Amino acid sequence: MQVLVLGAGQLARMMSLAGAPLNIEIAAYDVGSENIVHPLTQAVIGHGLNNAIAQADVITAEFEHIPHDILAVCEQSGKFFPTTEAIKTGGDRRIEKALLDSAGVRNANYFVINTREDFDNAIEHVGIPMVLKSALGGYDGKGQWRLKDRHQIDAIWAEMAQCIAATDTQAIVAEEFVPFKREVSLVGARGTDGSVAVYPLAENVHTNGVLTLSTAIADTELQAQAKEMFTAVADKLDYVGVLALEFFDVDGTLLVNEIAPRVHNSGHWTQQGAETCQFENHLRAVCGLPLGSTKLIRETSMINILGEDSLPCELLAMDGVYIHWYGKEKRTGRKMGHINVCGDYSGELQRKLCALADVLDKEAFPAVHQFAANFTK
Numbered sequence: 001m002q003v004l005v006l007g008a009g010q011l012a013r014m015m016s017l018a019g020a021p022l023n024i025e026i027a028a029y030d031v032g033s034e035n036i037v038h039p040l041t042q043a044v045i046g047h048g049l050n051n052a053i054a055q056a057d058v059i060t061a062e063f064e065h066i067p068h069d070i071l072a073v074c075e076q077s078g079k080f081f082p083t084t085e086a087i088k089t090g091g092d093r094r095i096e097k098a099l100l101d102s103a104g105v106r107n108a109n110y111f112v113i114n115t116r117e118d119f120d121n122a123i124e125h126v127g128i129p130m131v132l133k134s135a136l137g138g139y140d141g142k143g144q145w146r147l148k149d150r151h152q153i154d155a156i157w158a159e160m161a162q163c164i165a166a167t168d169t170q171a172i173v174a175e176e177f178v179p180f181k182r183e184v185s186l187v188g189a190r191g192t193d194g195s196v197a198v199y200p201l202a203e204n205v206h207t208n209g210v211l212t213l214s215t216a217i218a219d220t221e222l223q224a225q226a227k228e229m230f231t232a233v234a235d236k237l238d239y240v241g242v243l244a245l246e247f248f249d250v251d252g253t254l255l256v257n258e259i260a261p262r263v264h265n266s267g268h269w270t271q272q273g274a275e276t277c278q279f280e281n282h283l284r285a286v287c288g289l290p291l292g293s294t295k296l297i298r299e300t301s302m303i304n305i306l307g308e309d310s311l312p313c314e315l316l317a318m319d320g321v322y323i324h325w326y327g328k329e330k331r332t333g334r335k336m337g338h339i340n341v342c343g344d345y346s347g348e349l350q351r352k353l354c355a356l357a358d359v360l361d362k363e364a365f366p367a368v369h370q371f372a373a374n375f376t377k
């Protein structure tokens with residue numbers, strides 16, 4: 001089976017690694033250069049979207065900010081999964097919010113802003129504090145503003161007006177500020193036959209808007225809520241593949257923050273912690289194969305490696321510690337790789353995270369250090 005992935009980053013790379021044992025071969029299409037590249041070596045193996053499509057049995061995507069003309073050509077081929085609608089939904093917060101409402105899924109109160117008058121109405125409707133997010137193109141907390149005080153209104157509007165004017169179709173989505181206790185996400189897969197398999201929830205720690213630590217958790221009540229919302233969204237989209245839902249946990253009630261129509265950073269722990277990892281399950285789904293078990297096999301956390309291209313060698317000698325590099329050039333704050341860390345019995349994972357804090361740099365891995373500080377308190 002030949003699968004073409006739109007996007008040539010780490011997610012295509014990890015799909016390639018997961019697909020190999022099943023004889024599923026991945027080619028990655030770099031949307032910017034229009035080159036077809038090998039997802040592991042980045043070697044150019046062809047050029048042009050039409051060539052890429054002709055060579056593929058199935059097409060999928062590793063990101064949602066894909067130009068719509070490219071999506072249209074892929075859709076026409078009849079080979080594209082999940083659906084181009086799902087990708088567009090994940091790439092535009094206006095469509096995303098409308099989808100959540102129509103699927104009957106709880107989400108933060110919101111208002112769409114195109115003009116200064118809309119901003120005033122949003123303040124009326126949503127209230128202060130509020131979070132303002134660009135409808136298109138935001139990721140890792142970029143393209144966002146926090147309105148905490150009326151004094152900020154003019155300054156924030158000046159920046160938002162510039163953002164709206166920069167692109168024809170841009171707008172801002174104002175959301176009520178949700179006083180969440182923690183953030184969790186649910187990654188799961190839906191097959192071509194409509195079957196759904198979800199992983200255990202992950203609890204996520206963000207540092208400056210970027211995911212830094214993600215841990216699989218066991219919470220029967222939250223898991224049931226999350227699975228119901230996942231199924232509602234996936235069914236509504238007639239989704240095929242892996243889908244992620246990010247939630248705010250407000251005292252035991254989940255609200256959907258956003259969806260990602262793809263494999264997700266908060267699902268990387270499944271490579272070592274679940275019977276079938278998210279990358280394999282995505283490929284199984286889009287190739288029309290049965291989904292693999294999403295069962296937790298051991299307690300696992302994922303630590304993102306941001307802006308670093310080397311780690312202390314001791315890590316490789318630690319039991320239950322797995323390093324995944326993405327082969328990328330070092331840049332400040334860039335997602336360069338991740339570490340999965342596993343515990344075989346209750347309490348072992350926490351002990352290992354503390355042991356990692358002893359060897360990992362405090363500046364580069366603040367969430368691990370914070371965890372260790374809280375744990376040993």
Ligand code: ATP
Pocket residue numbers: 108131133138139140141142175176177178179180183206209210211246257258
């Ligand atoms: P990514 O795609 O990397 O997940 P993003 O840029 O799409 O991030 P969001 O997930 O919407 O943006 O927001 C980033 C973070 O900002 C959230 O993980 C959460 O910590 C915080 N945040 C977002 N919306 C709200 C809200 N309405 N109330 C409180 N905090 C929020």
Ligand code: MG
Pocket residue numbers: 246257258
């Ligand atoms: Mg997010």
